[in-house]
Amino acid sequence: MELPLFRHNRPDRVVTFDEYREEGGFEGLKKAFSGMSPNDVQQAVLDSGLRGRGGAGFATGRKWSFVPRDLPGPRWLICNCDEMEPGTYKDRVLLEHNPYSLIEGMTLACYALGVRHAFIFIRKGYEKAAANLARGIEEAKQAGLLGEHILGSEHSIELDLHLSAGRYICGEETALINALEGKRPNPRSKPPFPAVKGLWQGPTVVNNVETLANVPAIVANGAAWFKGLALNPEGAGSKLFCVSGSVKNRACVELPIGTTLGDIIDGACGGMRDGKKFKACIPGGASTQFLKPEHWNLPMDYETVAKAGSRLGSGGVIVFDEGHCLVEATLNLINFFARESCGWCTPCREGLPYVKEILTRIENGRGEEDDIAILREHVKYLNYTFCALAPGAMAPLDGLLRDFEDEVREHIVKRKCPLK
Amino acid sequence: MPKLIIDDIPVEVAPGTSVLEAARSVGITIPHFCYHPALAIAAACRLCAVKLLDGPVKGIQMSCALPAQDGMVVSTTDPEALKMRSLVIEWLMLNHPHDCPVCDEGGECLLQDFTIAGGHSRRRYQGKKRTFQNQYLGEGIHHEMNRCIECYRCVRFYQDYAGGTDFGVMGSAGRVYFGRFQEGALESPFSGNLVDICPTGVFTDKTGRFRARYWDYQFAPSICQHCSVGCNTSPQNFERETIKIVGRRNDQVNGWFICDRARFDKTYLNDPQRPREPRLDGATCGYDVAVDAAAKSIREFVRQHGADKLAFVGSTRLSLEGMILLAQLADAAGGARICYFGDAGQQQGSMAAAKLLNEENTAYVKDIEQAQWVSLHALDLMEEGPMLALAVRKAFLAGAQIFLVAAEALPARDVLPFKYTSVETLNQVPFEGGGKGVIICGAGSKDPDLLAEMASSGAKLVMLQPGPNGFAAALLAQEHGAAPLKELVAARQVRGVVCFEADVPEVLLADVEVLANADWRREAVTDTSPIFLPTTTWVESDGTAINFEGRAQRFQRTRIAGLPLKGLDPKYYGSATEAVSLHPPRVHRKEVPGGAERDAWRVMAQLIERLGGEPIEPLSGKWSSLKSLDPEGEGVRIFEIGLGE
Numbered sequence A: 001m002e003l004p005l006f007r008h009n010r011p012d013r014v015v016t017f018d019e020y021r022e023e024g025g026f027e028g029l030k031k032a033f034s035g036m037s038p039n040d041v042q043q044a045v046l047d048s049g050l051r052g053r054g055g056a057g058f059a060t061g062r063k064w065s066f067v068p069r070d071l072p073g074p075r076w077l078i079c080n081c082d083e084m085e086p087g088t089y090k091d092r093v094l095l096e097h098n099p100y101s102l103i104e105g106m107t108l109a110c111y112a113l114g115v116r117h118a119f120i121f122i123r124k125g126y127e128k129a130a131a132n133l134a135r136g137i138e139e140a141k142q143a144g145l146l147g148e149h150i151l152g153s154e155h156s157i158e159l160d161l162h163l164s165a166g167r168y169i170c171g172e173e174t175a176l177i178n179a180l181e182g183k184r185p186n187p188r189s190k191p192p193f194p195a196v197k198g199l200w201q202g203p204t205v206v207n208n209v210e211t212l213a214n215v216p217a218i219v220a221n222g223a224a225w226f227k228g229l230a231l232n233p234e235g236a237g238s239k240l241f242c243v244s245g246s247v248k249n250r251a252c253v254e255l256p257i258g259t260t261l262g263d264i265i266d267g268a269c270g271g272m273r274d275g276k277k278f279k280a281c282i283p284g285g286a287s288t289q290f291l292k293p294e295h296w297n298l299p300m301d302y303e304t305v306a307k308a309g310s311r312l313g314s315g316g317v318i319v320f321d322e323g324h325c326l327v328e329a330t331l332n333l334i335n336f337f338a339r340e341s342c343g344w345c346t347p348c349r350e351g352l353p354y355v356k357e358i359l360t361r362i363e364n365g366r367g368e369e370d371d372i373a374i375l376r377e378h379v380k381y382l383n384y385t386f387c388a389l390a391p392g393a394m395a396p397l398d399g400l401l402r403d404f405e406d407e408v409r410e411h412i413v414k415r416k417c418p419l420k
Numbered sequence B: 001m002p003k004l005i006i007d008d009i010p011v012e013v014a015p016g017t018s019v020l021e022a023a024r025s026v027g028i029t030i031p032h033f034c035y036h037p038a039l040a041i042a043a044a045c046r047l048c049a050v051k052l053l054d055g056p057v058k059g060i061q062m063s064c065a066l067p068a069q070d071g072m073v074v075s076t077t078d079p080e081a082l083k084m085r086s087l088v089i090e091w092l093m094l095n096h097p098h099d100c101p102v103c104d105e106g107g108e109c110l111l112q113d114f115t116i117a118g119g120h121s122r123r124r125y126q127g128k129k130r131t132f133q134n135q136y137l138g139e140g141i142h143h144e145m146n147r148c149i150e151c152y153r154c155v156r157f158y159q160d161y162a163g164g165t166d167f168g169v170m171g172s173a174g175r176v177y178f179g180r181f182q183e184g185a186l187e188s189p190f191s192g193n194l195v196d197i198c199p200t201g202v203f204t205d206k207t208g209r210f211r212a213r214y215w216d217y218q219f220a221p222s223i224c225q226h227c228s229v230g231c232n233t234s235p236q237n238f239e240r241e242t243i244k245i246v247g248r249r250n251d252q253v254n255g256w257f258i259c260d261r262a263r264f265d266k267t268y269l270n271d272p273q274r275p276r277e278p279r280l281d282g283a284t285c286g287y288d289v290a291v292d293a294a295a296k297s298i299r300e301f302v303r304q305h306g307a308d309k310l311a312f313v314g315s316t317r318l319s320l321e322g323m324i325l326l327a328q329l330a331d332a333a334g335g336a337r338i339c340y341f342g343d344a345g346q347q348q349g350s351m352a353a354a355k356l357l358n359e360e361n362t363a364y365v366k367d368i369e370q371a372q373w374v375s376l377h378a379l380d381l382m383e384e385g386p387m388l389a390l391a392v393r394k395a396f397l398a399g400a401q402i403f404l405v406a407a408e409a410l411p412a413r414d415v416l417p418f419k420y421t422s423v424e425t426l427n428q429v430p431f432e433g434g435g436k437g438v439i440i441c442g443a444g445s446k447d448p449d450l451l452a453e454m455a456s457s458g459a460k461l462v463m464l465q466p467g468p469n470g471f472a473a474a475l476l477a478q479e480h481g482a483a484p485l486k487e488l489v490a491a492r493q494v495r496g497v498v499c500f501e502a503d504v505p506e507v508l509l510a511d512v513e514v515l516a517n518a519d520w521r522r523e524a525v526t527d528t529s530p531i532f533l534p535t536t537t538w539v540e541s542d543g544t545a546i547n548f549e550g551r552a553q554r555f556q557r558t559r560i561a562g563l564p565l566k567g568l569d570p571k572y573y574g575s576a577t578e579a580v581s582l583h584p585p586r587v588h589r590k591e592v593p594g595g596a597e598r599d600a601w602r603v604m605a606q607l608i609e610r611l612g613g614e615p616i617e618p619l620s621g622k623w624s625s626l627k628s629l630d631p632e633g634e635g636v637r638i639f640e641i642g643l644g645e
């Protein structure tokens, strides 16, 4: 079965508008506009079991259903392309090869949600993707697939590209909304959730690039088809896995949901690099706990990965081999999070540098036995922050202390990094 | 009305009340930094953590951001909540300089209080502290960024509440910085509130740094006397000097804040050059000697020229008590004339306003804040009633339309913290039957017909008085048929004046004889008058003032009168030759140096006695219900007690 996201990809260049159409692109849009009501589109997405690919894995159809339909004033759709989670680069690969699935998907989402104006919030550094999107939007408009009176209907949908200066926190949906409004990208308190009060206080849906790019195929082929793509019964659809670290071919690949970790590494990525032994991996971007060798045959799906004590997250898989120090790896991630904290709430702004200081000492052989307890306090109490950045930042540390406490302790006892 | 349980105490609160406020209502203070009742909820500091044991939400929650709901069972002392709070303190202390002894906030610092309350006392963090460069923010406010705990109160006040644009937060993560793009004086006329609102020592009052600690201060509830809004303040005094003035909460008047004039304009109170000694014919004398001489001079003048050629002159600076006794004094002198205003236009406008206003049509500050439209009529609001600009801003933010009528020549209009439409006449303000609208104008020098026209619009009215106690002056002028001094002098109806805190224009002095002058500041009359009786300022006296909306408010003596110890003339050190500045007096004396001043109304009472009368208790008769006015209360509008028109 052909997987929906990468099926139009050319190895060395972006697919053209004509190629995309010839290969069945914009069929979903046409189908929707000739006979499906907005509710039908939303129902298809709901039935398909599509879950948000931005990290939290929230059911997309359900999120859409939270948008009140009877409020006066405009509603908004925002595509989140701030992709800055370490280890995650799927949205870039997707858009550098094919901007059209996203454009079509957003048009369909607008149709379903009654949105007339949608935004793509794209981070700095993604200029190539942005150029593709800008061109794609123009082409779609020219072809009557976007803009005024789409396919001759009474529906008009506008799509705007917003190039952001780029901060990790801008990916948090409410901070993103503030940024789009021209304010400081501090998150907003929830509730109210964006679906009720978002951009300019109007109901707003924020979805990830990959989430929205799945919608055309769902509408074109039906919910059951999409569900059937997954290898396990609970799952639905395909997933982009962007793999980095100790594998032979570091690549972004599209695989059915439910593909096992081992199949991703050994199959799609050609196995471990230099015959090294798999020690651990972070399965879903920097804010997820480690998976271990015992998870080699774990089907990569939201439910099963959660049961294994981690999260599928964004699908950014970072693979570590036996030569990697996980204290150092965790410290590296904490460095990122400490730098990217927005600075709004105390635990994140001050707690992350605290953790960083402790991990730095441990890695440099100056750790103390009490440090582990302090780190554990942070893992627990950084859950009580204003937004999900700090709890996410604690996930790898949580994993480190849960699965590799011995390695941490060895650093402290030997007064040096045992792997150096 | 949600019912919940907090630390085993059943609590019932109004819907929308936060758990933090619900706890406060039963006497439990949950530590908090970012929460401030006047500002939007930030939920940033995470100090107010409590644990919800049962009910609709569970676990650790921020009590400032959690509306109380039925069935909640809240613990403020649960170990997990305590641990969270102590960790928040530990985090905030990672970078705090920890040098309270050299911080001017020490002793009045929320961070000190809640650090102690937080239970974190041993440093575990081994890293270095982050440091910042401070900025020059003008002559009012000193900046020490290292003390910042990033509660975001300052930005939320400066930008959101006060509409300032030149100060804000920059940077992210551990580098967030609260300041200006470039060093320079803060532009907002409300910038001084940063001192009050910052829970730690980032912003301190530059005009009074390191003079005294909080526990050294003498203070009492006071009322600002710079305009007729009547904001509530707490002057902080030390060794007979008013070191700082801070805002005092009154939700009916100024909320939590005051303008920069109220806070920083205080040098005149401490001025060593203030005339503080009673004088008779140019030489200092005992107070009673001067009072005797004044009584004698009055009697003599009345005998020679008749009482109706004599005027007792006050001003809108006098307290209500002084105004009442001034009338009795004129009476005791045999029926002399009374003036509360110098200028005819001012008196006319002020009296017209007092007459037009009543309980129904007089706007409360809340009415301004909730108005659908506000019209500012030929008025420099930042000059005549700055704090009301913040009330208008609230209305503006809530969607009200603001009009500036006939306001072309106003200098301060650019800094009004709201957007407005300029129109030429009131007729151009599009409203029907008043609606929920408010007209704000200055009453002084206004044509009474114009004021009457405004009053007939159906809108709520704000008529700002010329001077802090103008409303009271208007009421008494009405009651006693007082005339403006200028008019009396021009018509040659008076030939002699006795002045009490009167601002007599210099030009009039050529045409009248000044018998005696009582004041706390040097006026033109001070030098012409053969008798001078020093009086106390509003920070040194008890009294009552009536603000623009007819609200009577009591202010209390916040310190004793006298020369400030700092800069005391060397003669008080026991040696006239040795220069020993800044050292306390070396000789023991019974009187406070320069402390001879008396409250103006008390001087009047003494004069009444000398003239054979029996001084009345000022707040008696129809004023008697003001006698029990609570200086810490919200005051009372005189309409409610049957006074006014």
Ligand SMILES: Cc1cc2nc3c(=O)[nH]c(=O)nc-3n(C[C@H](O)[C@H](O)[C@H](O)COP(=O)(O)O)c2cc1C
Binding pocket: A051, A052, A053, A054, A055, A056, A057, A058, A060, A063, A080, A081, A082, A083, A084, A085, A168, A169, A170, A171, A172, A173, A174, A206, A207, A208, A209, A211, A212, A387, A388, A389, A392
């Ligand atoms: C700190 C932080 C960073 C985030 N960054 C991104 C991001 O770069 N891209 C993204 O799609 N979602 C990101 N998210 C998740 C979004 O808040 C939001 O849940 C998501 O965009 C919803 O889309 P989805 O339902 O399609 O997954 C981030 C969340 C947090 C807390």
Ligand code: SF4
Binding pocket: A169, A187, A340, A341, A342, A343, A344, A345, A346, A348, A349, A385, A386, A387, A388, A389, A390, A391
């Ligand atoms: S958790 Fe971090 S990123 Fe989120 S609001 Fe707090 S400081 Fe900002």
Ligand code: SF4
Binding pocket: B147, B148, B149, B150, B151, B152, B153, B154, B155, B178, B197, B198, B199, B200, B202, B203
């Ligand atoms: S300067 Fe003061 S008010 Fe502003 S954030 Fe820092 S501690 Fe809070």
Ligand code: FES
Binding pocket: B031, B032, B033, B034, B035, B042, B043, B044, B045, B046, B047, B048, B049, B062, B063, B064, B065
């Ligand atoms: S007071 Fe509640 S989070 Fe700051």
